[in-house]
Amino acid sequence: MTDTMMQMTGLPFSDVVPGAVTEVTKNGIVVAADKLLPLAMHLRDREGYDYLSMVTSVDWPQYFEVVYYLYRVGAWHSAAAAASQEPLVLKVRLPDKARPELPSVCSIWPGADLQEREVYDMMGIRFTDHPNLRRILLWEGFQGWPLRKDFKEPYYEEDAKPFKSRHPDGKHAWAEDRVPWKDNVTYPVGWDPDLWTQPEVQYRKIMQVDGGGNGHSSEFKTERVLVNMGPQHPSTHGVFRMVIAVDGENVVGLEPEIGYLHRCHEKIGERNTYIMNIPFTDRLDYIASMSNNFGYVLAVEKLAGIQVPERAEYIRVIMAELTRIISHFIAVGFLFNDLGAYFTPALYGLRERELILDLFEAAAGSRMMCNYMRFGGVFADLPEGWVERAKDLVWNRLPRVMEDFEKLLAGNEIFETRCRGLGVLTAEEAIAYSMAGPMLRASGVPYDLRKARPYSIYDRFDFDICTRPEGDVWARFRVRMDEIYQSIRILKQALDGLPAGPIMPPGKKQYQLRVPAGEAYGAVEGPKGELGFYIVSDGKPNPYRYHVRAPTFINLTSLEKMCIGHKIADSVVILGAIDIVLGEVDR
Amino acid sequence: MFGTGILKGLGVTLKEFIGTYIDDIRKIPSRYAGGRHELDQSQASAQTGLFTVQYPEERHKVAERFRYIPILIYDAETGEDRCTACGICAKVCPPQCIWIVRAKDEKGKPLTKPAEFYIDTTICMNCGFCAEFCPFDAIKMDHDYEIAAYQRMPGLIFDLQRLRVPTTYYARIRPTDWTAEEAAREAEKAAKAARAAGRPAPAAAAPAEDQPKR
Amino acid sequence: MSEKPEIPGLPDDLQRNVFLTTLDAIYNWGRVKSMWPMAFGLACCAIEFMAMMASRFDLSRFGMEIIRASPRQADLMFVSGTVTKKMVPNIVRLYNQMAEPKYVLAVGACATSGGPFKEGYNVVSGIDKFIPVDVYVPGCPPTPEAILYGVMRIHDAVMKQSVKSVPWYRRDQRNEAVPVPVLGPDLYNPKDREALKRMLREAGADLG
Known part of the structure; x- marks a missing residue:
């Protein structure tokens, strides 16, 4: 569609929204700020771009650039949309660096809510008409906009690593x-x-x-109060805080308050050389570190044009699927923890996790922070006996454990009555709120990046996209359980088909990667959803801009929508079903 | 029938409860005879549960590639450090927790050995890049995780003395790596000798392969 | 225990100490074997902490069966993970709510000194800038065994304390609450008020 329009006028969409697109670049179309909303409306309603995957911004010397990644999710498997699964990238340039402002797209894609707040918090770009524009990761009153290039931290040493003070004279001073x-x-x-x-x-x-003061329900006189939950609370999965407005027991409003684990990942990442970022990505979603490595190396490989040998691709897929199993075990176990099954299901999940972690430790050297993938391959070949151990686990142990899980958890009536009909999101809502991963699929949208835009070698494996039509907490639990079966299926195929061969491209191992100027977005279907890495390079050894599309952060956008109308105790369960990991939410 | 799911679930728990004891007695009888050892749980399906590692009496067998804090290796026979103070580890370290002072002779000419070598273990992220990219196999990752301390300064800033370990220790904790590296070393030595014998002049002029890139 | 144990050959003034040593041993043994940690996960290390609680490493072998969510009922705080500026006022408040005797274990590089994230603008370089830390466990993350080793170091430290000198029974050593940091334009520790004002004055004088 867009191609024909381009032929007619030179610039896409100029006949529907004249003057909206000012330039077409290799990495997206540049949109005038004042025409953003009409164009967005057109894209959503007429072109089928119903899913706003990512909003971020880049601080260029002359202007700020706000970047939007749009997908067609609702109808991706229909023939027309499947042909153009590549995201549509919109860029808005804001030359007024003193007062950068542009309209918010929250009214068109509600999923932009938290992401625009993050852009505001990190770069100080104001979104007019945003319903709740205030700092999100930092606190109200913080001085400065951290991701602007002129922001220097107190411990600022140099623009890029390695720092000169470390060698050869070792004049390093205690920070x-x-x-x-x-x-x-x-x-x-x-x-x-x-x-x-x-x-x-x-x-x-x-x-x-x-605002209304005392509310009245039919039988009791109730009062509306604000309840603050977290950041220190055993059921918030880390240092997450919710501010809940309750009317009696019923939730009438909720606001997530995050940033208690904001570790400046992106700022540090822009100072690191490319390879240094790999261990930092481990610490994003610290339950699924292999998957984070995977996404990051994919993005950099895309940018630098590196080919990955066959065996390394297989190993990556095996690791990613093992990670998914761990993550889902923990998600399911702790969902029960939130429901009051004190620690038993979580213990079962953690127990199987240990065995998979042993495999990670044998291959990568560390239980959690694997740091296993490298640009072009993996860190080291699988040690002797590893494949046999993994096969033993996948063929014999995991199916048996899943059987136990089904008996222990899935048939539990208390659990079912607690979770059915709770926190319902319809398919349309899930897409509008930019939900990802099991959250999206539990609402009946069969969207899985491994099928929609197959990366690595996922197109070779035979597996199903697990969906449920209900869109409630129970469906999310069920989707995660089903995905474990699918992961086992992929693992069986990958372990059987694992070819011999090199694990890195030929040549000496390089610790300094030359990356051409440009930008790339690499994404994987992580256990929690689409985990994307947006990298802008200016040809230097460190990225110019490094942004993480964190699935759980964006999934939190819909938390209020899901909780309203339910009891306050249910909001804990709904939160548990999102399966947030704060390292990734706050970054 | 209502309640069967819960009964089934309780059955699983009961099965696990009994199963652990059966596992334990069947698989590690020496435990109950007073013998304590390293627990190796590499065969997952052989047991139904998971053994509790009775740390500190027992230890879970760590994988050979397990990494904790870096160590510096010196030759057990000559006592010489392998480190040449080339600084690659300091350059590749993601949190920049390594700093090195290169030794100098009396005239101020830099020598290929470190005068001081520090690793701030309170910053180190155990990523293993230093060991991975060291061209001289001089820095490796240790297996010793028992380094908790009452004081952070200076106890957890490891200096050269604290970091040095003999090659024998390294050969013990990582036998596979050690054998492979020694074989490569021998092969290179043989190749160098062969080259020197064949074409003495150009071989000396060509830079050795393991010279660090600046 | 009204009777003094008589140990032949010891001078009279030492007899009393022997009694106290035994009492200390029993008192400390009791405390060591029933320490209640606080469930307080901040980041990655908290997952290893959970692994330590779970079946393979089984923290309850050390008498730490119950993980309390409330600081009022806990006497050991695992600061497990990166301490951010936004979080530190809450941590200090939680620490203040814990009853004496209380111990703090800094788990992992981040809690010890800020770790790999030390240079970040929102990261506190070590929780010991605000609350006293008893044992530091480096590692990123420390393995469950490494954390257990740290717990054992805490136990060693407890065993060395004497009921005669511990501050929580003495009227003259009332434990003052740690001042809670304030989130201003940047994190501000009320403890530094005087120094800060002086430095601000000097900075202002330089400028003006």
């Missing part, structure tokens, strides 16, 4: 000694702690709900 405050802090000149009052956070969306 605390290099800074005036002897700590990782800096204050604006003239700041007086005695006069400081913290800006009050207006929980605007949910306070509006609260």
Whole structure:
């Protein structure tokens, strides 16, 4: 469609929204800020781009660039859409660096909500008409916009690693000694702690709900109150905080409050050389580190044009699927934990995880932070006996364990009555909220990146996309269980078909990778959804911009929608079914 | 019937409860005879559950590739460090926790050995890049995880003395790597000798393969 | 225990100490064998902490069966993971709520010094800048056994304490609450107020 339009006028969409597209680049089309909304409306309603996968921004010397990645998800398996599964990339350039502003697309794709807030928090780009534009990862009152290139942390040493002070003279000073405050802090000149009052956070969306004062239900007089849950709470899966407005027991408003584990992943990643980022990606979703490695190396390989040998591809797939099994075991186990089955199912999940971690330890050297994949292959070949151990696990042990899991959990009536009909998202809503992974598939959308845009060698394996029509917590549980079976299926094929051969492209192992200028987006279907890495290179040894499309972060967008109308105790379960990992949510 | 799911679930728990004891007695009888050893659980399907490692009396057998904090290797016979202070480990370290002072002779000419070598273990992320890219097999990842300390400074900043281990230790914790590296070393030595015998002048002029790139 | 144990050959003033040593041993043994940790996961290390609680490494062998979610009922805090500036006021508040005797174990590189994320603008370089830490366990993440080793070091430290000198029974050594840090334009520790004001004055003088 777009191609024919281009032939007519030179620029796409110029007949439907004149003047919207100002330039077509290799990596996306440049859109005028004031025409963004009409174009977005057209893309969603007429062109089928119903899914906003990612919003991020780049700080170029002359302008800020806001980048949107759009997919056709609702009808991806229909013939027309399947032909163009490549994402449509929109770019809005904001030359006014002092006051960057553009309209919010929240009204068109609600999934932009948290992502636009993140862009605002990190780069200070204002989205007009955003319903709740305030800092998300940092706190209200923080000084500076961290991902702008002119932002320097207190411990700033140099623009790029490796730092010169480490070798050969070792003049490295303890970081605390290099800074005036002897700590990782800096204050604006003239700041007086005695006069400081913290800006009050207006929980605007949910306070509006609260506006009416006392509410009345049919039988009891109830009162609306704000309940703060977390960040220290055993059921929030880490340091996550929810501000919940409740009317009696019923949730009437909810706002996720994150950033308690914001570890400046992207800022550090822009200083690291390409290879240094691999171990840092381990620490994103720390339950599924292999999968994170996978996504990152895919993106860099795309950018640098590296070919991966056959055996390495197989090993990667095996590792990624083992990771998915771990992640789903933990997700399922801790979902039960949230429901009050104190620790037993989680223990079962953790027990099988140990055996898979042993395999990781044997191959990669570490249980959790595997750091196993390299550009062009993997770190080392599988050790002797590894394949036999893995086969033993996959053929004999895991099916038996799954049987136990089914008996122990799936048939449990209490669990079913608790979870059926809870936190329902329809297919349309799930797409609109940019849900990913099991969350999307549990709403009946058969979208799996491994099928929709097969990466690595996933097109060779025979497996099904697991979906459920219900869209509730029970469906999410069921989809995860079914995906474990599918992973076992893939593992069986991959372990059987594992070819001999090299695991890295020929040549000496390089620790400095030459990456041409350009940009790339590499994504994998991680256990929690589409995990994407957006990398912009300017030809230097370190990325110019490094952004992670974190699936659980974006999945949190719909948390309020799912919780409203349910009991406060259910919001814990709904959160548990999203299966958030804070390392990835906050990055 | 209502409740069967729960009964089935409880049955699984009961089965696991009994199964662990049967597993334990059948597979590791020495445990109950007072013998303690390293637990190796590489055959997953042989047992139904998972053995509890009675640390510190027993230990879980770590994989050979297991990595914790880096170590520096010196030759057990000559006592010489393998490290040539080329600085690649410091360059490739993601959190930049290694810093090296290169030794100098009296005239100030740099020598190929470190005068000081520090690894801040409180920053080290155990990624293993230093060991992976070291061209001299001088820095390797240790298996020793028992390094908890009461003081962070200076106890957890490892200096050269703390990091040095003999080749024998390395050969013990990583036999496969050690054998492979020694074989490669021997092969290279033989190749070099052959080249030197054949064409003495050009072989000396050509840079050795394992010279670090600057 | 009204009767003093008599040990022949010891001078009279030492007899009393022998009694106290035995009492210390029993007192500390009791505390060591029934420490209650606080469920307090921050990041990656918390997953290894859970692995340590689970069947393979089984923390309950050390008498730590019950993981309390409430700081009021816990006496051992595992700071397991990266401490961010946004989180540290909460951690200090939780620490203040714990009853004496209380111990802190910094699990992993991040809690010890900020770890690989040390240079980050939102990362605290070590929880010991705010609360006293008893044992540091480096590693990223430490394996469950390494954390268990750290727990055993805590036990060793507890065994060395004496009921005579421990601060929580002494009226003159009331434990003051740690001041809770404030989130200003950057993290601000009230402890540093004087130094900060002085430095700000100097900075202002330089500028103006």
